[in-house]
Amino acid sequence: MSAKKHNWFEKRVxxxxxxxxxxxxxxxxxxxxxxxxxxxxxxGAMMECMRTQxxxxxxxxxxxxxxxxxxxxxxxxxxxxxxxxxxxDLVTEIFVLHHSPILEKNFAEMVRxxxxxxxxxEDVWTNKQNRWWLHRNHVIFDAFMVLxxxxxxxxxxxxFKYYFRDRDQWLELFRRHGLHxxxxxxxxxxxxxxxxxxxxxxxxxxxxAA
Ligand SMILES: C[S@@+](CC[C@H](N)C(=O)[O-])C[C@H]1O[C@@H](n2cnc3c(N)ncnc32)[C@H](O)[C@@H]1O
Numbered sequence: 573m574s575a576k577k578h579n580w581f582e583k584r585v586x587x588x589x590x591x592x593x594x595x596x597x598x599x600x601x602x603x604x605x606x607x608x609x610x611x612x613x614x615x616g617a618m619m620e621c622m623r624t625q626x627x628x629x630x631x632x633x634x635x636x637x638x639x640x641x642x643x644x645x646x647x648x649x650x651x652x653x654x655x656x657x658x659x660x661d662l663v664t665e666i667f668v669l670h671h672s673p674i675l676e677k678n679f680a681e682m683v684r685x686x687x688x689x690x691x692x693x694e695d696v697w698t699n700k701q702n703r704w705w706l707h708r709n710h711v712i713f714d715a716f717m718v719l720x721x722x723x724x725x726x727x728x729x730x731x732f733k734y735y736f737r738d739r740d741q742w743l744e745l746f747r748r749h750g751l752h753x754x755x756x757x758x759x760x761x762x763x764x765x766x767x768x769x770x771x772x773x774x775x776x777x778x779x780x781a782a
Contacts, residue, residue, distance in 0.1 A: 586615075586617075586640060589615055589617035590617050590620060590621060592617070592761065593617035593618040593620070593621045593666070594621045594625070595761055595762075596618065596666060596693055596759065596761070597618060597621045597622060597625065597626075599693070599757075599759050599771045600664075600691045600693075600755075600771055600773060601625065601626060603662060603689060603691060603773060604622055604626040604627075604628045604662060605626065605627055605628050605661060605662070606628060606629070606660075606661030606662065607628070607629050607631065607659070607660050607661050607662075608622060608628045608629065608630045608631070608660060608661060608662045608663070608664060609630075609631050609632075609633060609653075609655070609660040609662075609663045609664070609682075609685060609686075610622075610630055610631070610632045610633070610664050610665075610666070611633055611653075611663060611664065611665040611668055611678070611682055612633070612634050612635075612665055612666070612667075612668030612669075612671070613632030613633065613634050613639060613643075613645065614634060614638055614639075615638045615639065615640050616632050616638070616639035616640055616641045616643060616645065617640075617641075618630075618664065618666055619631075619632050619639075619641060619643040620640075620641040620642075620643065622643075623641070623642075623643055628661075628662070630643045631643065631644045631645075631646065631660075632644070632645045632646070633645070633646045633647075633648050633653060633654075634647060634648075635647065635648065635649070635650040635729055636727040636728060636729050637727055638726055638727055638728075650672075650674075650678075651674065651677065651678075651681070652681065653681045653682070653684070653685050655685045656685070657684050657685065658684075658685070658686065658687045659685055659687075660685050660686055660687060661687055661688075661689075662686070662689050662690070662691065663682045663683075663685060663686040663689075663690045663691075664690070664691045664692075664693075665682065665690075665691075665692050665693070666693045667693060667694065667695065669692065669694065669735070670694060670695060670734055670735050670736050670737070671730070671734065671735070672735060673731070673733060673735065675735050675745075676745070679745060679749065680749065683749050683751070683776070686776070687776075688775050688776050688777055689754070689773060689774070689775045690751075690773070690774050690775070691771065691772070691773050692742070692771070692772045692774070693759065693769060693770070693771050693772075694737070694742065694769065694770055694772070695736060695767050695768070695769060696736075696737065696738060696739050696742065696767070696768050696769065696770045697736050697737075697738055697767060697768075698738065698739075698767075698768060702766060702767045702768070703736060703767075705766045705767060706734070706736050706766075706767045707734055707736070709766070710734050711732060714728070714730040714732055717730070718730065739756075739770060742770070742772060743756070746772070746774050750776070751774040751775060751776060752774065752775050752776075752777065752778045752779060753772065753773070753774055754773040754774065754775050754779050755771060755772065755773035756770065756771075756772050756773075757770065757771055758770055758771075759771045
């Protein structure tokens, strides 16, 4: 990454990103330990929060390189994750899968490299209106990021297509992959929330009996 790009992000984006990712991390922090893969890590703020607030060693993977911090980062082709089966104690994805036209395939790869648990934080629509808002907000944000990319200040890949799901569609995805749902709850990130966020914790093994 060029120094120019880094400096721009450092000044404008970094402090807000850390606060925001910190709030999200608080919703599943007790699960974060060992080797963690953050799928679609973006600027890497979640990895930085994990690195400084938990005992975990995060690794980031993304189709674009915007990582600003020191955690290891791997750029990949968007399909096959370059890691062995079961090589991560936890796999996370924060607002990523709804960008993928091959969501099912990406998710299968995330499941493959996870030892057991995965955390998904997603925008989940509940009616036509908030589904429309989700779409509109993403178009605006992506257009802004495309402009930054054009200016040489970021690397953003988008086809302006989104694959948002409602809660039942996410649960159905987990069922198809033979996963157990350990947690499924709302996440409130502030007054700007127009659409519900949800945190899903899923696992290959059933929850231990109490
Ligand atoms: C909204 S950003 C979220 C970034 C980060 N997870 C966060 O919460 O700050 C979406 C990210 O997903 C990445 N992405 C999109 N499609 C992807 C794919 N098929 N595989 C991995 N990453 C992808 C984008 O490059 C971008 O960094």
